[in-house]
Amino acid sequence: MRETPARFEPCGIEEMIPEFLVDLLDAIREEAAEVGRGLHPDSVRELRGLVRIMNAYYSNLIEGHHTRPRDIEAALSCAPVDDRFLAEAVAHFRVQEGVDDLADAGDLPQPTSVSFIVELHRRFYEEMPEEFRYTEHGFKRVEIVPGAFRTDEVQVGRHLPPSPDRIKSFMAHYEMRYRGLTRGATGRILSIPAAHHRLNYIHPFLDGNGRVSRLVTHAMIQRAGIGAGGLWSISRGLARSLGDRGEYMAWMDTADMPRQGDQDGRGNLSLQALIGFTGWFLTVVQQDIRFTRSILDLDSTGARFAAVLMDEVEKGASGPIASFRKGSVLR
Template identity: 35%
Template sequence: MYTDPNSMMPLLPSSSAKGLRELEDKAAELVRRADRQEIPRGLRAVLAEALRPMNSYYTNKIEGQHTLLIQQALQEDFSDRPDEARKQRAAVACMRAEQEIEARVSGFEHLGEIPDYFNAAFIQAAHRAMYQHLPIEDRMAHGKKADGSDWSEEVQPGVFRHHDVQVGQHIPPSHLHLDKFIVKLWEGYRFEQRAPRALIAIFAAHHRLAWLHPFGDGNGRAVRLHSHAGLFALGLTRGVWSPMRGLARQQERYYQTLALADHPREGDLDGRGNLSERHLIGFIDFMLDVCLDQVEFMARMLDLQGLEERIHKMLLAESISAETPSLMKLNSLTALKYLLNVGPTSKPEFRQLLGGDSERTQDRVIKDLRTLGVITSEGLQAPFKLNVPIHLFRYLFPGLWVEAEGTQHP
């Protein structure tokens, strides 16, 4: 069993490592593409919140604990089936955790400004952010100790495990020495503050934290949230993409590259640490590819012309519904395009965009737009703004969240 923090070396690829230059080039390309991403003004304030359910769904799917009944859970409408209700609570907990951790890192220009990003306090905060919202019965965890015996306990939010464990074939470091390992991790990564080098550190830390398995349960979700927070802090995601989706879509490869990076050094050409440098580079490369794929997919989804065309198709399709028969009676497409391009719009101005001579007809169109869920307002005098509920993903962002495309309006 590991007790010496040097046993998780190398923390980063060495300067002479084969493939490092290619990693740095790919990380720089990710920064360039993310910086070029354009977000329509009307979606800037709402898209991040709209995508939280999807991010939660996918990080939980990786753990086999996913549910599509998230919108209902947000309205505290929980399933009568205990297992489904537990998954709903986990989904909401992950959404709240993502929001909390993003707020924690907002306003910083690089990782070095974030208190303890690579240290115990932040890692524990990511775990606490998820588990503090769960009832005791959802925090019960079970597993195998390093000696093969079973363990069962209530997982305490943000508290490192207090026993030794075995995860598959891997036996993580002794719980008695976790603090030393975390200090070593912080010392190895704390100077990697700015992209693109910071990206390499974030993804290297992703593996090393998973290898440490510091908590009794929730390690995968906490580690992914830690990486998500780093990407957000660097200003790369801006709330419109996350690695969660890509990792779930390539779950087998994700687990495979994680496991390969657990391997000990494979000969004299595989670095000078205890663990394989070559496989660590392979894992980081995989993570960069996942992020590049997500950036490119969302760039296509956010193309303004394409979005406007999909809004039109959505209105046409939903106008034949008995619930929203008035959608196309006025210039609803023009009004929605204006919200997309300009942002929140006063109600009188929105009515002018709809056109027509009858206030009653305008009321019917607005009612149908609200019923559809594509516009919302926070009060009688508040402006209208775009809304992207889960059941409209199939129109507005087809292929983004395939599993939810059949979701109906709750």
């Protein structure tokens, strides 16, 4: 079973959607529609630049790489960046910016297509200086080829991803399944958590799988119409979670669980575990939407938004962050 694409079924919740998930989907749609309502488009464009910095910061944090938002901001204007962690953050910012530009133009392709996923990986590592395109694998230093599937066996914790020669088959199945599962308003949102987990389950690249999966998730959120123009951050939500910061990895591990008997779906993996993970993930989405709504009041939008986001992790800022705190971008 390990080397067949059916290994990561079920890919979604396809039959009876639990009532609590239906209610959660409705609430997410309604609450996301209110985020940033009434803001001038220029303010939205500038404010979401801060969100990209925070997304890059939190994505780094999930990987165990510590950077500061103000250093990321400074690095965005420096070329080349001589710190690996800052280079990763800058690359994340730039790739997410490209995704947002495509969404703005109405040209965002299917985020779960193989070509789009490969392009995200390629762009991320091409944004990195060449000296940082290496990783440690099997006690040796291995080059990361932008946009290339891994050619080595890997183990991620207890999980053994598919063998390298099977990755193309698994990814083709992934694309096919989520092409169907993302049809309709409900499917576009409901499928986001499963697509996020299953891409990490396949682990198609030697390095960068977590980052790419979060960028894919960001793109799926924009395509689903709940991204509020990029004004909230999925990486922030996943890094902070609902209770403690270890929840994300714990839930990802739970969603790997094999099927638990005849009442647990018909796939190789547990349907009930996927339902639980989906509920947790979408609650994180709702929580971050609510967080953003709570600080986007029109009386002091720029100052509140920048202050709350940045003061989560540091004190003091300069450049565009400081100008936001003064409310200079309000129209």
